[in-house]
Amino acid sequence: MPIIGVVVIWEVVARLDLVPAYMFPPFSMVMVKMYHLMASGVLEDNFVASLARVLAGFALGSAAGISMGILMGCKETMNRSLHPIFSLLYPIPVLGWAPLLMIWVGINDLLPVMLIFICSFFPLLYNTITGIKGIDRDVIQAARVLGASDKTILTTVILPLAVPNIFTGLRLEAGMAWRVVIAAEMVAIPTGIGALLMRSESLLQVDVIIVCLIVLSLMCLLFERMFRYGETRLTYKWRG
């Protein structure tokens, strides 16, 4: 309901012609533009390019973050050795890595993938460690006394109990991955939603810019909801 209200106000205000339409187009005009962009395949091509980068970077970064988190959460020696290094790297803003990566990997598809990898890796790493460290030690000891091996304890106790923290990391970072890919495409890559945004800015196509922002917003929301759903499905029985 509030969304419909905003759309109606937007449409009415834009139709009052207080601001030129090319600066602030009505919602209906933006929707027509979106239809044209979809029909011509422009939106689809750029969207698929961005989506592929997000999925690749996010999947690799999350997998690496979760794996390293499990290692550091379970092995105190690993935690003590690696924690100081990661503590130094984590505060660096992800776009701060861009110039270095441009030199190391060049300006190509690998650049946004690497940036998303970095932005996904650290939060998943720390969320996984927090999830594992938060498990009651007696629960792990109980599994051990009952005869479970370290591997069995990992798969049947530690990972299931760390799932809520891992999914919190996934949920928060999925949106961040989209923000990073847009930023990377805006500065360096000629394809993708971010590149389309930059082209539209130079051509003063505000309606296209708004279409891109709507797509971005929907994708962030979709990813966030997807992980929330996954978390609920996996944990609602025992967490309520």
Place this chain on the structure above:
Amino acid sequence: MGRQGLPTNGEDKEDFMPTIELRRVTNFICQDVNLKIFDGEAMAIWGPTGAGKTTLLNTTAGLIGYQGEVFFDDKAMEGIPSSRRGVGFLFQNLALFPHLDVASNVGYGLRVRKERANGRVDELLRLMKVEHLKHRYPKNLSGGEKQRVALARTLATSPNILLLDEPFNSLDNQTCRHLIFELRHIQRRLGITMILVTHNPVEAKDLADRVAIMDKGRIKGVMPSGSFFSSKDIHSHINDSYHDLAQPGSRGQR
């Protein structure tokens, strides 16, 4: 050795072969602990908070390191992990697996040992009178129900030795009395050797054949539970506890 072979007083007798024997066990809390527990016997380790009771139990289970020797049925336990010592351990906070329902909690030990779980789980749930809770998760159980489920899980792998760490700590008096009665009955029926750690003298007296008094990491004495309340040691400990509680600013002892 059957229960009829138990020593009748607090002294260890040379003729009896202990099921559990601790010889000069020492670690960061325990100091030179010597203790014998006989087949089918229920031994309570009683003492104030911080006496080292839980540490001694963890040491017996092989969960923490120690110097000295621990024997089960005359076999040295040095280097043998807790999972292969044939012990069942009931943790103070019960340590139920929150992500598993009651049936899966009870059957966990059997599943990881690749043993058939179904019939055994049902049997234990019946024994502990929690059959109707089979598909519930720990968060939906009362304190007493959790206790029963945790005990069923501990018994599932048919341990020879049962180690209980303050098992009735968080329960109200009525539930506690009821469970003490049932646990005593089950322990006798199954003939399991049991070590119970408690700071509650009534619990120690009601549940155990003998009571070992522990303080500052040392065993101060072992006596039959029948004569426990007439012991000089227990009165001096209880007096000390009350004295601590009476001190201004003291947090006392449980």
